[in-house]
Amino acid sequence: MTMNRNWVLDSYPEGAARAENFRLVENPVPEPGPGQILIRTRWLSMDPYMRGRISPAKNYTAGVHPGETMHGGGVGEVVASNHPGWQAGDLVESMNLGWQEYAVIAPDQGGTAAANRVLADAPPQAALSWLGMPGLTAYIGLFEIGRPKPGDTVVVSAASGAVGQIAGQIAKLMGARVVAVASSDDKLDYCRSIGFDAGVNYRTAPDLTAAIADACPEGVDFFFDNTGGPIHDAVLANLANFARVAIVGRIAVIDKPASEDIGLRSSARLVVTRATVQGLVVFDWWHRRNEAFARLLKWHRQGHLQFREDILDGIESAPEAFLRMMSGRNHGKQLVRL
Amino acid sequence: MTMNRNWVLDSYPEGAARAENFRLVENPVPEPGPGQILIRTRWLSMDPYMRGRISPAKNYTAGVHPGETMHGGGVGEVVASNHPGWQAGDLVESMNLGWQEYAVIAPDQGGTAAANRVLADAPPQAALSWLGMPGLTAYIGLFEIGRPKPGDTVVVSAASGAVGQIAGQIAKLMGARVVAVASSDDKLDYCRSIGFDAGVNYRTAPDLTAAIADACPEGVDFFFDNTGGPIHDAVLANLANFARVAIVGRIAVIDKPASEDIGLRSSARLVVTRATVQGLVVFDWWHRRNEAFARLLKWHRQGHLQFREDILDGIESAPEAFLRMMSGRNHGKQLVRL
Numbered sequence: 041m042t043m044n045r046n047w048v049l050d051s052y053p054e055g056a057a058r059a060e061n062f063r064l065v066e067n068p069v070p071e072p073g074p075g076q077i078l079i080r081t082r083w084l085s086m087d088p089y090m091r092g093r094i095s096p097a098k099n100y101t102a103g104v105h106p107g108e109t110m111h112g113g114g115v116g117e118v119v120a121s122n123h124p125g126w127q128a129g130d131l132v133e134s135m136n137l138g139w140q141e142y143a144v145i146a147p148d149q150g151g152t153a154a155a156n157r158v159l160a161d162a163p164p165q166a167a168l169s170w171l172g173m174p175g176l177t178a179y180i181g182l183f184e185i186g187r188p189k190p191g192d193t194v195v196v197s198a199a200s201g202a203v204g205q206i207a208g209q210i211a212k213l214m215g216a217r218v219v220a221v222a223s224s225d226d227k228l229d230y231c232r233s234i235g236f237d238a239g240v241n242y243r244t245a246p247d248l249t250a251a252i253a254d255a256c257p258e259g260v261d262f263f264f265d266n267t268g269g270p271i272h273d274a275v276l277a278n279l280a281n282f283a284r285v286a287i288v289g290r291i292a293v294i295d296k297p298a299s300e301d302i303g304l305r306s307s308a309r310l311v312v313t314r315a316t317v318q319g320l321v322v323f324d325w326w327h328r329r330n331e332a333f334a335r336l337l338k339w340h341r342q343g344h345l346q347f348r349e350d351i352l353d354g355i356e357s358a359p360e361a362f363l364r365m366m367s368g369r370n371h372g373k374q375l376v377r378l
Numbered sequence: 379m380t381m382n383r384n385w386v387l388d389s390y391p392e393g394a395a396r397a398e399n400f401r402l403v404e405n406p407v408p409e410p411g412p413g414q415i416l417i418r419t420r421w422l423s424m425d426p427y428m429r430g431r432i433s434p435a436k437n438y439t440a441g442v443h444p445g446e447t448m449h450g451g452g453v454g455e456v457v458a459s460n461h462p463g464w465q466a467g468d469l470v471e472s473m474n475l476g477w478q479e480y481a482v483i484a485p486d487q488g489g490t491a492a493a494n495r496v497l498a499d500a501p502p503q504a505a506l507s508w509l510g511m512p513g514l515t516a517y518i519g520l521f522e523i524g525r526p527k528p529g530d531t532v533v534v535s536a537a538s539g540a541v542g543q544i545a546g547q548i549a550k551l552m553g554a555r556v557v558a559v560a561s562s563d564d565k566l567d568y569c570r571s572i573g574f575d576a577g578v579n580y581r582t583a584p585d586l587t588a589a590i591a592d593a594c595p596e597g598v599d600f601f602f603d604n605t606g607g608p609i610h611d612a613v614l615a616n617l618a619n620f621a622r623v624a625i626v627g628r629i630a631v632i633d634k635p636a637s638e639d640i641g642l643r644s645s646a647r648l649v650v651t652r653a654t655v656q657g658l659v660v661f662d663w664w665h666r667r668n669e670a671f672a673r674l675l676k677w678h679r680q681g682h683l684q685f686r687e688d689i690l691d692g693i694e695s696a697p698e699a700f701l702r703m704m705s706g707r708n709h710g711k712q713l714v715r716l
Binding site: 287316 | 625648653657
């Protein structure tokens with residue numbers, strides 16, 4: 041009997057997640073029921089939203105309870121199918137795999153994120169990054185919220201991360217001047233190598249607000265905010281008139297309880313600049329995937345879109361990969377290769 | 379020789395403005411030069427934006443320096459004219475009168491706010507409230523930013539104030555359920571009398587976030603924010619999915635230096651709800667005055683639009699009126715009648 045190894049949530053983290061919050065267990069590989077398919081996981085994606093799933097607080101999706109297999113998306117190969125649309129050997133991208141070597145999913149249940157074909161035009165793991173959820177997030181943030189005009193200044197936080205590096209390159213394609221905010225000079229070097237015009241290391245800048253001001257002498261026209269927290273405050277203090285801000289991620293504050301989540305109030309700056317701030321949840325824009333992916337592929341073919349991955353191997357490294365990504369030690373999109 | 383009494387800024391306030399920051403002086407009434415008109419002030423308007431004008435900090439308009447006459451808008455009567463478009467006896471609304479009994483202004487300078495006809499269809503002081511800047515602010519906030527649909531829940535802070543009472547009534551006309559936030563039960567009673575569905579007294583609520591939740595069981599679809607500060611935080615914690623927030627005023631935090639201006643970070647809630655936040659400066663929308671005022675007049679005629687004023691008499695009461703309005707002791711639009 042083939043065994044399946046899967047990570048279950050052992051306990052809700054208090055503050056930052058720790059390896060002890062997860063437990064690796066072994067079970068027989070499940071059998072697919074009617075309408076279901078059995079998948080062997082090839083790639084696991086590590087994303088900040090996962091931290092929201094392992095909290096008892098209300099979020100926009102249901103969370104993982106202690107004892108349950110950790111939620112997560114990935115790419116796998118169909119090994120057995122009771123669904124007419126899928127057959128053994130097909131590559132599938134799914135938000136519903138979980139941190140495990142084998143998963144049974146129902147392609148017709150769980151909405152558009154349940155089971156997607158992996159486009160053959162790119163490496164399969166691109167379905168987890170530039171040709172998947174992060175790519176669509178960047179695309180919508182730029183074209184629906186930021187709408188920078190040529191010459192506008194765009195700031196991207198977590199700029200070398202999964203979403204940030206795509207957002208920066210799209211902003212460049214739109215003719216903007218793009219400034220990266222990241223946690224190391226090495227990450228900023230990478231950002232410059234893919235076209236970012238300037239960079240701010242938020243860990244070493246003695247005065248982050250002043251550093252943003254120096255990097256953006258004409259103010260910030262669009263802020264693609266992947267982090268929240270002190271970076272958010274520093275960029276908001278530098279908004280240009282009629283600026284836009286897309287609140288996309290909040291990795292800098294996601295570990296903190298709501299009562300500790302304090303920072304500068306932005307309302308004064310928002311009035312003075314007439315800025316617009318908007319929350320972005322990519323699932324609201326899932327119907328725009330074809331449009332986004334067609335353009336992302338085209339830019340990739342034209343050499344405008346590069347992408348950096350940070351890969352750990354083996355199911356046993358899932359918590360390590362997650363903690364690596366949450367603490368910003370990753371360089372580029374964090375993946376686990378099985 | 380007729381004398382003109384005017385209030386000059388004596389010193390920049392530190393924190394809340396005090397009466398000692400202003401000084402009443404007497405000068406001869408000035409003569410209008412070429413293209414200028416001499417106005418005798420009849421009504422002075424007291425508005426929170428004035429606090430921003432008496433700060434050395436950068437704002438969206440130039441400030442008042444110590445020794446200069448205090449900025450302010452009002453309604454007056456033309457007593458002498460060297461401008462072909464105006465003659466003695468005309469009623470004029472101008473942002474450029476200042477806190478004085480007589481003012482010389484150049485109707486062709488200072489943009490659209492310099493000199494406006496007072497519509498004959500309403501009492502002249504309505505040009506300072508529901509048929510003027512506050513009316514336009516409310517109109518744009520509802521129709522351009524909030525866009526509530528029938529049945530949506532709208533929360534208005536400073537709900538009995540100059541902008542709030544109009545915003546609430548327009549929201550009712552749009553079919554929304556409207557909740558007032560104000561500083562006294564008396565103000566809330568007034569809000570209910572003009573159609574607000576519920577009210578929260580932010581000074582007596584033991585837990586403001588819970589009080590907003592009680593008053594808005596389905597969450598807040600649109601927040602017309604006139605105050606910023608703790609009310610802002612409490613309402614943001616109760617936003618419904620796809621909510622909108624118009625940041626219109628910040629009277630609750632305008633006295634505080636930027637470094638003290640702290641509160642709950644809203645980015646988590648903005649992502650979860652996909653809310654949109656936008657700064658509103660009414661002068662960006664000045665070209666929409668005719669459209670707004672035509673509708674405001676119609677609603678007034680139809681009995682849908684009431685308006686409460688808080689009137690002090692005499693130029694000597696200008697600082698008192700200003701401080702009264704800044705501290706929320708006014709009931710309705712604060713005016714000075716000369």
